[in-house]
Amino acid sequence: MPVGAITELPARYQALIGIWVVLIAGLILAVGYWVYRDAAFRESTNPLGWAIASVVGFQIVPVIYTLVRGRIGPRREPPSRFDRTLSAAAVGIAATFVIGALVTPPDPFSQVAFATPAVLVVIPAAYAYATYRDRTAGVN
Template identity: 40%
Template sequence: MSALLAAVGFVIVAGYAVGGAVATAYWVYRDAATRGSPRASLWALGVALLVVPVLPAYLFVRRRLPPRRDWRPTDRYAGVVAATLLTGFVVAALVAPPDPVARARWSLALSAVTAPVAYLLTERPDEARQ
């Protein structure tokens, strides 16, 4: 494997990791802010820095927050991007061989499957569900 191909694979995998953290932090911020959480910025910062422990904690606390007030279509897209990138990164890290090119291939292939599923499963406003 050439060094250039390995570098491209590394950039793709790093993009998945950083992009997933940023998209998840944005989604958490918007979700917490629209639910009236006074700590929306802290939740987003925590998720951006430590996705694994903070995201499940937020999802647990989220159940006690009031319903969302100001829903935007970009909130749904952020959720789709976050779910797609994080799933691609985590599952590729678990099943792909430990080289950057294989992980990049797995991440890209998983994204093709995850994005439509995430779009169907992400939250929509109550008006759209009727």
């Protein structure tokens, strides 16, 4: 959709698009910050590099980091509530995009219509699972 076409949409759709642009940008930055904090707590040689790569390659680099972070080393301290929240947001957004790509038509309006309620369900579910997993493992 050309940028000029957005100005021809009704105001409520323009507002929805604006809200989603800000939300997605914020979530991408939150995932980058989570990768930075996790890499720093694992004493990675370059946590800032991981964070920048996660923001630039936001669809694949966080997944790669999650797969290789065990090789970096164990965390110096258990994850805090804030770390669990960032982790839940990262997992929730990734799951929402993957599921949305599989079950919706390939147009942005259908994907946004699916993602709005899915994010509101998946992120709290991911946080509850992370909290449950940490409690059963004996982590605060």
